[in-house]
Amino acid sequence: MADARFGLDRKLTLDGPLALDGGGILAPVDIAYETYGTLNDDRSNAILLCHALTGDQHVASTHPITGKPGWWTRMVGPGKPIDTDRFCVICPNVIGSCMGSSGPESLAADGKPFGMRFPVITIRDMVRAQAMLLDHLGIGALYAVVGGSMGGMQVLTWAATYPTRVRAALVIASTARHSAQNIAFHEVGRQAIMADPNWRGGDYYHDGKAPDAGLAVARMAAHITYLSELGLTEKFGRRLQDRSSKTFGFDADFQVESYLRYQGLSFTGRFDANSYLYITRAMDYFDLAEDHGGHLANAFRGSTTRFCVVSFDTDWLYPTSESRNIVHALNAGGAPVSFMELSAPFGHDSFLLDVPELDRVVDGFLTAGGL
């Protein structure tokens, strides 16, 4: 008889309560997740995969709304660098999100969606919820925790919060704190959502009129930060969209405009605007050093976790200097750490795209753990 706790498209409701950094509590706690591969007898082959801001649990399965393949199918699967023939991969949807885990779209005790009544959460709250999931799955120590971007923030938080449960930590294209520029871009997105007349203080779930225009603008602004100038230039340059000359109007004359509009629009079909507010807020509040007396090194002092930190040379959202900052702290704390800056043309999004060097690093780092 197969264990119903494992497999695709799982959903769990825990009684909680989950005590939140902001002072409130969350109860009950819904966690949607997927697992790939088989947990071995001594439960030593579990890898927790942490997704990014707009990611979800469908890491290597078809997305139920878009019908597209999972967001990291090139990395996760049988024979892939995160090899599901060897490892049991667990990917939970973060709380605050909108793909089945507790978030602003969930129903509150009064039977209506939380909307903005949902408590403001932090990256550490997301991690604590994941720890509750692992307890439920009977998994103590993780073979590795892996994540890119916001996923990397969760990885760092895992290593700092539950050092004995994390044997290896792989942090890709991430940072130990959100910079003023990071916060600024997120604030643009949030203001775009809240300025949409359909937002109505977050209370829009009842009549099907969501703040799609605002959410689309938020996505457009954010999407620019995920790409590199070189990538945009190579992909679009100043080329015009389906026309031979400028229209002297405000249609999407340029290919890059058309592309961004499409990105914004398609995003609204799969993501909730309030979730976007809550998760960007959690990222903005993220400053791991602040949680440890202002010294990042204190977060990892005495850690026996093996770390690998990877940055990309064209990532200006979380540039290499942020990864070096993490590495510096890990060195100061004496933790075993590897670091490399990979070269890829795709900007921040490189961690999701075709970068064979990343595959080799992930495979090598994970295999070195002994499984």
Next chain:
Amino acid sequence: MALRPDLAIIAREIAPASRVLDIGCGDGALMAALRDQKQADARGMELDRDNVTACVARGLSVIQGNADTDLADYPDAAFDYAILSQTLQTTMRPDLVMDQLLRIGRRAFVSFPNFAQWRIRLALMFGGMMPVTKQLPDRWYDTPNIHHVTIDDFRKYIAEHGIRIEGQWFLRGEKLISAGAANLRAQHAVFLLTR
């Protein structure tokens, strides 16, 4: 695969279970040997990305970094040994790197090709051009060795900077040779240093 001769000396001399930082660790051959044979806690720093990737794939902890700029990140006396094998002559400021080396490590191993070996002297004397030898195969314009050094230069530097020599080894090819006239005879030197 056998270790390069200077690395074999270092691997032999290092006390078991030491904490070691190998600066310019290349593909991690020495680190792997120290881990497997001496149960050392070995960390590495390497400039070349492909080498770093190769090290990570061997299960080693290696940081992509530059000896000239990134050693400042390590705390004082963080390691029992800091190792700089055939890297000193490639740095922008060997003197500052030496300072860092002896700050981070309680002891330091430094190995380098000896530019005063007689073949090199002869090549310069009679060829009149920058020597290209088996040990120093690069041409003047593409060599990474931007600060060539001789054994006597190095000894003078050590003496002037209050550094103590705890051990020294001299190599001609694969063979250990005596210290006599080492500056003329040795192709490579390995020094064990401490403050």
